Amino acid sequence: MARAATTTDAFNAVAEPRRRQILDVLAEGERPVNDLVQVLGLAQPQVSKHLRVLREVGLVDVREEGRQRLYRLNGRPLKPIHDWVKGYEESWNERFEALDDVLDELKLEENGDGDDGE
């Protein structure tokens, strides 16, 4: 089955772990590509390729300063993703909190038995 391109929108752009890593680094401030190459331990062409994808979906902005191109994070496109996934995540949180309560009880039963099944 053919997979859709992973670069069409911000949702997919952040599905790639390396690109999330780039966003994490840029969250600390504006950086030239060489800094990213060093922090990520990737070759420059790979970093540039990820940066291109991030720029295409608006997650990263670039400006020229002298001979350097400085990249910075633009968090706005992330907001809808956050909101979108958050509702789903919240429903699992609810469910898992109820599961925690069940597990607490199972643990008590096991410990209270005086029989560890050994």
Place this chain on the structure above:
Amino acid sequence: MATMASRHTAVVTLPTDTQILITRDFAAPRHLVYKAWTTPELVKRWWAGQRGTMKTVDIDLRVGGKWRYVMDTNGGFEIAFHGEYREIVPNERIVNTEVFEMPGASDSDAALNRVTFTEADGRTSLALLVETPSKEVRDAIIESGMEGGMQEHMDLLEEVAISLL
């Protein structure tokens, strides 16, 4: 031995266009998490969260066996899911299909769920990887999570849990 009832948080990520990955740690050994995941009367107590009550939990836990869950939602309607078990490694891994029963849905819309239970130091990391047949189905599943009533907090369930002690 008392364990601190720490609160954990589920993390949802989208590894590819057709996948959802849900991870969560539990302060319990994995045989108990597995038991709570696969025993109908226990599933009834957590699967609905605070969004309703479980009306039906049928689990035929063997490869090729079917499952079906029906929830009475707080909104007054029923929602139902069913599927088939594809792989079962007790206390370790379950692979099953899942179809949300709604008009027009067919088994070709089934997602494939792989849940793995990993234990370290008496705690369990659960990873549920949902593989959907298309990005559209994946997106529809994510959006379904927003409909539920999650306004109220866990007071009710906590009360129930305390009353059972």
